[in-house]
Amino acid sequence: MGRIEYYYDPDAPKANTLIPASNLLVVDDAGAILLQRRRDTGQWALPGGAQEIGETAAECAIRECQEETGIIAEITGFLGVYTNPHHIVAYTDGEIRQQYENTYIGRPIGGEPAVNDEADGVRFVQPADLDQYDIHPSMRQQIGDYVTGTYPCLG
Template sequence: MSSYLKWLRGHVGHDLLVLPSVTAIITDEDGRVLLAEDVGTGWWTAPGGAIDPGERPADAVLREMREELGVEVEATSILGVFGGSEFVVEYGNGDRVQYVMTVFACRIVDGEPVADGQELARFRFTAPGEHARMPLAPWTRHVLTRIDPGAMEARFDPPALPPT
């Protein structure tokens, strides 16, 4: 947890926070997507995390991949921006967060992935047909059903409110 988030939690306790975040959709040469098992929940997720104050989203996704998987990645495009009830996470300590997530297409440019053991227990590259049988985090399932990792067009959920 960043020092900023610790400070903020000192003021709001466990109440719901809306936070900007990033996620990497890393594909291999066969088009399979890297998913990782979260240490705390056992859910499979696409790796990522919160954006720190003053940090650019593209820098955050590079930092998170370095921290969680020990790899250097190149962010090649934005696949989408998502948020909503599927992106609410309640942590073991009671903290609640709703992430607004910028999803980046990424490719590994240096290193071999190694799960950090603190946030990620393990990882594997998965084909789309495998996702339905995996215990995915709700937000991961939401994102994977809406993006095209090979596309250069960003996706988002349409507005829920009717036009005025």
């Protein structure tokens, strides 16, 4: 399913759904951050996705990380809730979603970086190298909050 992201765009379509989602900002022992390159947008992002019925937001973050990157991780902290009515994601099936994400911090405990049907690139990136990557502003905000120790908790 394809998608188009609108960020502070006055021409963005009106949202018709608000879906809770979770991200996992995984940091290895060397301080590098796990990123995936999304097949649908070509941009680098934290692993994450929509919460499923029957799972907690934290379980969602762990599941999405393993599905999208091959990395098994455990949660070590909570970065914050990121919700922005000016970040709209329009899907080809007609869903138009307002952004809402719980972002956790974690560390890898197993697995190996692996591409899949959602990500065509997976790697750990040092914070000093992040500017070399095409990262959506919403993801850049979350990563930047972690790197600077801002931890907004409520966005």
